[in-house]
Amino acid sequence: MSNASRMPTITPATPSSFLRPPNQAGAPTPDPTPPSQSTTPRRMDVVHEEQMAGLKAIRDFLRLRTSYDVLPVSFRLIVLDTTLLVKQSLAILVQNGIVSAPLWDSAQSKFAGLLTSTDFINVIQYYFQFPDDLKEIDKFRLNSLREIERRIGVVPIETSSIHPMKPLYDACHQMLRSRARRIPLIDVDDETGQEMVVNVVTQYRILRFVAINVKGVQQLRKPLRDLKIGCYENLATATMETPVLDVIHLLVKKDIASVPIVNADGVVLNCYEAVDILTLIKGGIYDELSLTVGEALLKRPDDFAGIHTCTLQDRLDTIFDTIRNARVHRFVVVDEKKRLVGILTLSDILRYILLEGIDGGENS
Numbered sequence: 198m199s200n201a202s203r204m205p206t207i208t209p210a211t212p213s214s215f216l217r218p219p220n221q222a223g224a225p226t227p228d229p230t231p232p233s234q235s236t237t238p239r240r241m242d243v244v245h246e247e248q249m250a251g252l253k254a255i256r257d258f259l260r261l262r263t264s265y266d267v268l269p270v271s272f273r274l275i276v277l278d279t280t281l282l283v284k285q286s287l288a289i290l291v292q293n294g295i296v297s298a299p300l301w302d303s304a305q306s307k308f309a310g311l312l313t314s315t316d317f318i319n320v321i322q323y324y325f326q327f328p329d330d331l332k333e334i335d336k337f338r339l340n341s342l343r344e345i346e347r348r349i350g351v352v353p354i355e356t357s358s359i360h361p362m363k364p365l366y367d368a369c370h371q372m373l374r375s376r377a378r379r380i381p382l383i384d385v386d387d388e389t390g391q392e393m394v395v396n397v398v399t400q401y402r403i404l405r406f407v408a409i410n411v412k413g414v415q416q417l418r419k420p421l422r423d424l425k426i427g428c429y430e431n432l433a434t435a436t437m438e439t440p441v442l443d444v445i446h447l448l449v450k451k452d453i454a455s456v457p458i459v460n461a462d463g464v465v466l467n468c469y470e471a472v473d474i475l476t477l478i479k480g481g482i483y484d485e486l487s488l489t490v491g492e493a494l495l496k497r498p499d500d501f502a503g504i505h506t507c508t509l510q511d512r513l514d515t516i517f518d519t520i521r522n523a524r525v526h527r528f529v530v531v532d533e534k535k536r537l538v539g540i541l542t543l544s545d546i547l548r549y550i551l552l553e554g555i556d557g558g559e560n561s
């Protein structure tokens with residue numbers, strides 16, 4: 198595992214653990230008796246009831262709060278004009294340490310969508326379909342991104358947005374429906390009737406807000422092995438030797454944001470993320486795409502925080518502890534030998550807290 202990998206703490210669900218010590222993210226506790234084996238049927242009922250009460254508390258909270266509440270008191274927002282060159286926009290994202298930005302169409306004075314790593318992946322795919330157009334690629338502006346999608350045959354992602362005063366619960370549902378990991382907040386100026394980009398809320402910001410403010414998360418004590426959330430079959434993986442371009446194609450084909458990197462024994466060594474592509478092509482040198490994953494990972498910034506792992510014994514209360522303390526977007530689920538078992542992303546957690554036990558919900 199990468200040197201900075203961390204595991205959520207594991208606290209066995211015995212009665213004494215009801216007074217759980219504060220989060221010790223980064224200091225995994227050995228789990229002598231996995232909860233699902235040590236618990237009696239009666240105890241399991243209690244754990245289940247508490248889990249459902251915890252979920253209810255989270256949903257009630259999300260219904261009461263709005264996206265405005267998630268925003269810090271003061272914040273910086275970078276909005277990019279659609280007349281900017283794609284390569285300039287990439288440089289701005291990288292320089293500012295951000296991975297997406299709302300777009301603004303100044304000709305029509307309106308919000309024009311969200312620039313994300315997917316757009317750069319599309320440019321890369323365009324380059325590979327039309328390698329002779331390299332000179333032209335350098336001249337692409339943000340307002341040509343839709344045209345690039347059309348030429349490579351990608352179905353354009355519907356630009357979803359929400360009013361910041363709408364309940365967070367609606368924003369979460371909208372994200373799940375559109376499979377978006379972030380949603381722009383768009384308000385309208387009362388006097389001019391003009392759209393205003395307020396900010397963008399992400400799955401991470403919402404789940405961290407929940408982790409900080411909802412006591413009910415402490416009641417989520419069912420181990421992952423009983424929750425059936427995350428993906429455990431047909432996992433998309435790669436090795437250090439896989440060409441990074443193959444990984445990019447995998448991200449697109451499976452519509453996922455990361456691919457665990459494993460060795461021949463299935464031991465997890467790292468994770469290649471869609472956002473890593475920004476660092477890879479920041480110089481505009483598409484030749485870097487001939488690198489292997491191992492070489493590409495060396496290009497990550499020195500302060501890269503590492504990847505987060507967990508085991509099937511982990512529970513959502515400790516997962517939320519980690520979300521509160523670290524900017525984490527997914528947990529790679531491993532066994533005791535650090536072999537890949539599955540992947541649990543923020544989308545999976547969001548879907549579970551919103552839909553579990555609700556008629557028609559995927560987990561019901």
Ligand code: AMP
Nearest residue numbers: 427428432433453454455456540542544
């Ligand atoms: P994400 O967009 O990364 O939040 O993932 C969307 C869905 O795909 C979630 O249900 C994940 O569990 C699943 N998923 C994410 N990464 C992988 C992967 N490498 N292989 C298979 N499924 C994945």
